[in-house]
Every structure is written in structure tokens, then in C-alpha cells.
Amino acid sequence: MSTATLPATADGAVAPPEPGLTREEVVRRAEALAGTLVDRQAETEERTFYAPDTHEAFARAGLYRILVPRRYGGHEFGVETFMRVAQALGRGCPSTGWMYTLGAAHALAVASLFEESAQEEIFAGGDFISPATITPTGRARRAPEGGWIIDGTFPYCSGAPYATHFIGHTTIEDEDGGEPRLLLFIAPRDQWTLVDDWGRQLGLKGSGSHSVRFEGGRIPDHFALEDTHLSEVDVTRGTPGLRLHGNPEYGGGPLSSMLLESASLAVGMAQGALDAYEELMRSRTTIFTQVVRAEDPDYQLWYGQAAGMIATAEAAVHEAARQWSLTCAEGPGAFTREKDLRLATVCREVIKLAWHAVEGHLFPTAGSSSVRSGQRIERIWRDMSTLHSHAGIGVLLPSVATREYARVRFGVAEGGDA
Template identity: 40%
Template sequence: MVTRAPIRSTAGRGDVGPGEPPGLAALLARAAELRPVLRAEQQATEERGTYSPETHDAFWEAGFYRILQPRRFGGLELGVPAFYRLIAEVARGCPSTAWCLCLGAGHALQVGSYFSERAQREIFGLLGQLVSPASGHGQNTAIERVPGGYEVSGKWRYCSGVPYSTHFMGFGTFPGVEPDAPDRFCWFVVPGGGYTILDDWGGIIGMKGSGSNSVVLDGAFVPDHFAVDCTWFGASDGPTAGSALHGNPVYGGTFEGFAEGEIAAVTAGTAMAAVDEYVRIITTSNVPHHDEPVLRADHPDYQRWLGMGLAWADAAAAISVRGGQLYEEYARLSVEGIEPFGLDKSARLNDMYFASEQLAYDTVELFLRNASSSAVADGQAMQRYFRDMVAACTRADQLERMAAAAAGAYLRSLPAT
């Protein structure tokens, strides 16, 4: 039985400005305080494949993992725009670290939205904070019905955030609950101790410290209430288990309308990290091939390049946050029965995030071309940021591959003429 609470809006709850959730300013300030530490650790983070235990402890103590976790179960429940802003701030210190944090902490939104009260109580209550990757990249999977649940085996790749995980979440095709029932496409949860983390991450060009290792399950037991039908991936219509339980429409959205926003937040922060590095370069070196010593920062060419990069970086961040705001508005309209959070909205949000990522890529690439040879040598921050952006923008999920689907969904949503 779902315990229902009155719906409350996430808008206007602020102590640092209109619409700002209480406590966000302190979280952003803490992330900014950590920036020098994260930058000093960038090389070591790449080498170990994830951030340090000390950084994990700092995130845990600061509440970074609890931003999307429901207050009912010990979370901060600050909403999607706040989460994106915090991740961008962490990425300004280290993009790999932000990716690992983001994809470990972000899935609290899906647990809080779609799982039953019993499941949420057990999942969030295990350690008081949820750190869980999610992966649909299952290989050699075997899922069998057993009394009270399922036994799940297989290998899931690209489990970003898994090194410090409390749980693992995967997608899979599950047999029906009854013998003759059709198969179900489910999102399932396995607590820590029920899976093996492989030491197989770090071989790609960038985001080497993102902790995107593979996970292996060998007959892991998944109780019935830890597997939910994935009916909310691209569309949702009406209240969800989570929006009813928590009285907050933020737990009534779609996965597709949120997930790429996580990456956009990371890349927006990476763009600002590149701005910082470019400023350091041009304020500490002279223009080459110039008759008189002229600081690069005083030369109009370098000022123009900095101004262009700033504009793109600011726009990337603004798109990311605006996407989070639209997610919450679409979820509210759906939960209140006014208008479904349809596939057209999810797909367009998804593509907005891709546009943000492109602006971030353009920022870093511009600075890379107009820095210096020494600034892009091995071990230098600007080279690392560019490699990180290449890794982010060469995934299978890209605007060129998704734009037609979004256009089709939009056209189908239009009134017939």
C-alpha cells in the first residue's frame, strides 16, 4: 500500500534567491572549496580510475550523494536543477570525478520515483545514502524466476560510479511473475555484496577517472519488490509511486528527460574548468612571435577567444539548468493530470542536453587550439579536459543519432490538420 502525501511544488523554496532550494548555496560553496584538491588529484584520479577514498568521504559528509534522495528517507530532496549545478561545480575541479559522483548519486531520483515504499525504505535505509550506478549494457545475461523473486547473472558494462557503490542497478528482460505471463523489461536493484566489480576501466581516451567499471552478477537474488517494470523510460502519465509517496512531483518524471542532463552538467563544468585554465595560461605567458613582450591576456586575439569560450560555457551551463527546470515542470503537469510527460518532451529535453554538450566541446576545443604546445602536453590540464570532452562526445548517445526520433515525436504530438 502506498502512503500518499499532499503534492507540494518545488518552486520558490529558497534561502539564497527566488526558486533556490534551502541548503544549495552551502553545497555549492563546499564544492568550490574542494576544487583545488580535486585539481591537484586529477592525474592520480586518472591513474586509479576513480577519485580517492578521502574525496568519497568528503562527498559523503557534505551530503552530495543525498541531493536527489527523498527527505522521507534521509535525503535532501533539492531537485534536479540543484543536482545539475552541484555536479557542474564539482566538474570544474575534476571532470572524471564529477562523472563518477553524478552517475553514482543521480539514480536516487529513479528509486525515489518508481519503486515502492517498501523497496525505497530498504534501499535508502541500507546505509542512509544511495550510491548506485545503472547500466543497460548487459552481456550473457540469465534471469530466472525463483520463489519470491529472481536470480540474475551476467555482465553489465559502463557502470559509472560503481567504485564506492552501495548498490547496483541494471536493466534486463525478466520472466513474468506468473508461469504464462509475458516477459517484462525491468529496472532492478542489487545491494552491495551481491556483485563483483571488475578492474577493467581506464583504456579510453578520457574520463579515465570516472569509475566506469563493469559489474558481474552470479546468481544474485533480486526480490520482487526490487524489480520494477520500466514503463516510465520515455513517457509518464499521472502520478507515480514516488510522487504519491513523497508528495513531490519531481518524483514523477521520465528517465530520458533526466539522464543526459547528468552528462551535460559534467561537460558544462568541464567547459568552466577550461576557462579557468585558459585564463591561467594567457595571464602567465606572452604572445609568441611578437616584437615587444605582450601578455597574451592583453592581446585582442586572446581576449576574443576567451570571450567566445565564456559565452559558450555560460550557455552550456544555462541549458543544463533550464533542462532541469523543465523536467520538474513537465513532471508536475503529469502528476497533476494536466498533461502527460510524453515522449516528445523527453526527447526534446534529451536533445537540449546534447546541444549543451556541443557548446562545452566547442569551448574546450577553441582553447586547446589557441593555448600553446606546452599547455596541451601530457599531464597538462587543458589536454585532459579535451580528452574528457572527446570521451563524452563519442558515446553512442549523440544528437546526430537522436535528433530524428525527437523530431518524429514532436510531429506526432502536433494537432491534426
């Protein structure tokens, strides 16, 4: 639905389709929708993205407007609500949860980093879906009439099949032969094409993480930020979004907000595995004694260990999201790089706990018939394994970000000199 058809509020902002929708209700809707996703996981993997009717159900439920500013017809419910929705959907279907989350989450970045003129155009449709990649790809050159021309193929664009936009990083061609510079940009859907190259991976086969290709894509100046990387923005002096909307969460730490997404999804996936294991506990018997697994001391131990780890991970990610919001509320100067990185390390531990619960306790003891191809625990194991192959989660977070946190904490330069 276009915001042009929506009524305006007293202050001139665009009213959302459901002005009375609450945070609690949108989470309840997501949990209800998650229950419908379990039996559709196989078809989602086959299609490589969730179904059109699921997409329409998400739109009707208001899920694509959770982080969109109120003045543009969004709900502006904030990070804590969004992460609970991500967790719920990941519990029902990891691929669907991943695709939704990494598409809808970046409304927060746009509403934080871009000026009003850009936001008015970007959020004009109300619903907002935009994959974002952090690895600089392709090239940008100045267009004769102004703005930028983008060329290149950008891989791993989760959420691309239903995307309204795409956020990427590229390098600016230097006509004088100097060092290339970084360009962060957002491109409307009509400036790029979807590449049919997803679905052959180990897991997250239905996450819609296709590549997108630019062949002379045109980007206006106000849709681009020079010398800027999404994960390294300094927000301590305030952001355009904070000044425009007056909402502290449009001025929060960008790195930790992105990692909260992955951590929330990891918890949801692990909860889905525990749900499947619980069904086995109630319905299957042990090999030798032929008693129901729920009555067997060993299975009680394995279930209890995993359940405790997953509950701890859930508590930690909810608390991290709460701390993120509270730090935003303290004012721009509070969200230093150190605090951004500290919350990132919490997310690191959440992901580790969720993973170890599944691969250390649930998967090995579920039984070979329960981890055949297409079984729920088998699929979640594949999906969580693939989550760990993500460069940000498998490489940058446990190494680069961890070292950087210590350096920032102790005031040590990157080369080791104080």
C-alpha cells in the same frame, strides 16, 4: 551512517544528519570541494576512481543525499540543485564529477519508480550511490523460491567503486522459447563484484566506470520492474514515488533528467578548460611579439569566443533544469514524451556548445606545451572526447532521440506512417 541511528521527525520520517542544510549551502560546499580536486586529477586517473578521503568528504557534505527522499534521511533538494553540484565538481575534475554524478543521480529514478517496500530497503543506509546502465546485458531467470537470479557482466558502471547498489537492464529467459522480455532491476552491493577493467580509455580514466559482474545474484521481486526501460517510462499517469512522497520531481521525465546530468558535466568541464586557459592568458606571452597573451587581440578573441559559448551553454542547462522542475509541478499529465524529448534536445545543444568551445577555440590555441600529457587542458580535451564516445551522447541523442522528437511532435509512427 545508518538511518537506524538518526532521529525521526514528527511525521515519523528519518531526519537527515543536518536537518538545517540548505540548497545554497550544499552547492557552496561542492564548489569548495571542487577546488581541492584540480591538483589530484593525475592520482585520480592512476587510481581509476577518486580517493577514499574525497568520498568521505562528499558524504560529510551531504552530496550523496541530495536526491534521496526526506522520509529516508535525505535532503530532497531536487534536480536543479543536483545539476549545479554536478557542474561544480566537473569543473574541478571531470573524472570525479562524472563518477559522482552518475552514481548519486539515480536516487531520483529509484524514488520515482519503485514502490514503498523497495524504497524502504534501498534507502536504508541514507547515502545512496548506484551506477545505472541502459543496455540490456546478461540474463535473468526466476528463482525457485521467488524473485530473480541475475547472471552477466555489465560494463561502464560509473560510480561502482563506492556504490551501495547497481541498476541494470537485462532480458528474462523464456522457458517456452518465446521472445525475450526486458527487466529493469536494482541490486544491493553484496550481489555483485567489481571488475578491475577501467583506466585504459582515452579519457575519464578516473571516473570509476568499471564493469560489475553477477554470478547468481539474487533480486527480490520488489527490486525488479518487468517490461520497463529507465529512459522510456511513461510518467503521465503518475509514479509510485509521486504518490508516496508528494514531491512532483519524483514523477518527472526520466530521459531528460539523465541527459541533464551529462549536459551539466559538459558545462563544468568546459569551465575548467576556460579556467586553465585564463591562467595561460595571464602568465604566458605570445610567440612573436612576446606580450602577455591577455593583451594580445587574437588571444582576446579566442578567449572571448569560448567564454561566450560556455556562458550560453551554462544558461541553457540551468534553464532546462528549471523547465524540468516546472513541468513536474504542473502535474503528471504535463510531462509527456514530447516534453521529455524536447528537453533532451536542449541538452544535446548544450553539450555541443561546451565541446566546440574547447576543441574549436581553447585547445588549438593553448600552445603545445600546455596540451602535453597531464596538462589540465589536455586532460579535459581527452575527457570531453570520451564523453562523446558514450553511446547515449554520441549516437542515441543526436540521432534516435532527435528523430523521435520530430515523430512525436507530428504524430508520425516510427515506420513513417501517420
